[in-house]
Amino acid sequence: MALLELRDITKFYHLGGEEIHALDGVTMDIDEGEFISIIGPSGSGKSTLMHILGCLDSPTSGTLQLDGAMIHDASARELAAIRNRKIGFVFQFFNLLPKLTVLQNVELPMLYSGVKARDRHERAMEALKRVELDNRAKHRPSELSGGQQQRAAIARALVNDPRIIFADEPTGNRDSHTGELILEMFHQLSAEGRTIALVTHDPNIAAITPRRIEIRDGRIADKVDKKLAGLEK
Numbered sequence: 184m185a186l187l188e189l190r191d192i193t194k195f196y197h198l199g200g201e202e203i204h205a206l207d208g209v210t211m212d213i214d215e216g217e218f219i220s221i222i223g224p225s226g227s228g229k230s231t232l233m234h235i236l237g238c239l240d241s242p243t244s245g246t247l248q249l250d251g252a253m254i255h256d257a258s259a260r261e262l263a264a265i266r267n268r269k270i271g272f273v274f275q276f277f278n279l280l281p282k283l284t285v286l287q288n289v290e291l292p293m294l295y296s297g298v299k300a301r302d303r304h305e306r307a308m309e310a311l312k313r314v315e316l317d318n319r320a321k322h323r324p325s326e327l328s329g330g331q332q333q334r335a336a337i338a339r340a341l342v343n344d345p346r347i348i349f350a351d352e353p354t355g356n357r358d359s360h361t362g363e364l365i366l367e368m369f370h371q372l373s374a375e376g377r378t379i380a381l382v383t384h385d386p387n388i389a390a391i392t393p394r395r396i397e398i399r400d401g402r403i404a405d406k407v408d409k410k411l412a413g414l415e416k
Contacts, residue, residue, distance in 0.1 A: 185212035185248075186346060186378055187236060192245035192255075194231050194401075205231040206242070207401040213347070213380065218373035219391035220381045223398035230351070232398060233382045237270050237349045238262040250346055267296050271340030275352035277332045279324040279339075286311065286320040289339045296343060310338035314368065330361035337368060347378040354388060366391060 186342040194206040205228050213236075235247065238254065239366060241262070247255040250269060257265065271292075279288045289307040298306070306370040311317040314334040324332055329352075333353065340348050350369065354362035366388070373379050381392060389395045397404040 184219075186215045188246075188248040188249060189236070191245045192232075192235060192242045192247065194228075194235065194240070195243045197339060204401050206235070209245070209401075209403055210252065213378065216345075216373075216376045216378055217394060218369070218379045218392050219394040219396060220298060220383055220392040221396045221398065222383055222386065222389040224384055227385075227398045228401040229382055229398040231401075233349055233351060233380070235326060237272060237382065238266045266399055267292060268344065269346045271331070271343065271345035271348040273336045273340050273348065273350040273353050275355040277324065279332055279335060284321050285316060285327070285335050286298040288324065289342055292339060292343045306342055307338070310342045311335070313341065314338045328361075330364065333361075333365055334368070337365075341372075347380065348372070349380050349382065351382045352384070353381065354383075354385075389400045 189209055192206055192209040193204070196203040196205060197386050207228075209228075209232060209409055210301070221229050221232060231240070235242050238249070238257070239262075241257070242255055245255065246253060249265065254262070254265060265351075266272075279285075280291070286304070286307050290303045293303045293306060308317055308320065311320055314337050315330060316334050316338060319327060319331060319335075327335065340350075353369070354365055369379055369381065370391070381388060383389055389397075
């Protein structure tokens, strides 16, 4: 069974009296342990797809199954609980809270899920050690370089042991050396069996993943995703 299974997903928005089709009949599977990229230009629908896959939004129609449970019609509260338990996010602009230390930022997902303070501290420090930032645990995000902030965001994404990690333009605005280090970190996580989806507009980033899904005008480009072709036979 696929970890994520989408069937005929659509997402419509109404803007100024006009109906915008952000996604138009998307069908795809993501298996446990896959390392994929979702690629497309601005406005193609890739960010909308990530929001639906990551339970940040709900589709207008179609079905979405995560880890064996149908969630396409889940409430906002139910989606929040699913995100906290099963999904990790790494965003281009980190989304670290500036008034908290790095350690406190990494602890946040566990705070929302009710983990005890001592366990939060231990697990957050373990996650920071994995990204080689345990020596910066007491620093504020503003005291870190951009690459270090991104590594802190990766530690935060890992701390609840999610089933899948979404990374939205994870090397955006980073220098090439830092970008390579961050991508190498995702390679290591993939080698450990993590399920990872990189969302990017950069074909060079997409080229490093074993599977690439290209979004064009709200649809999956058939020739790019061979797995989709198999689903539709």
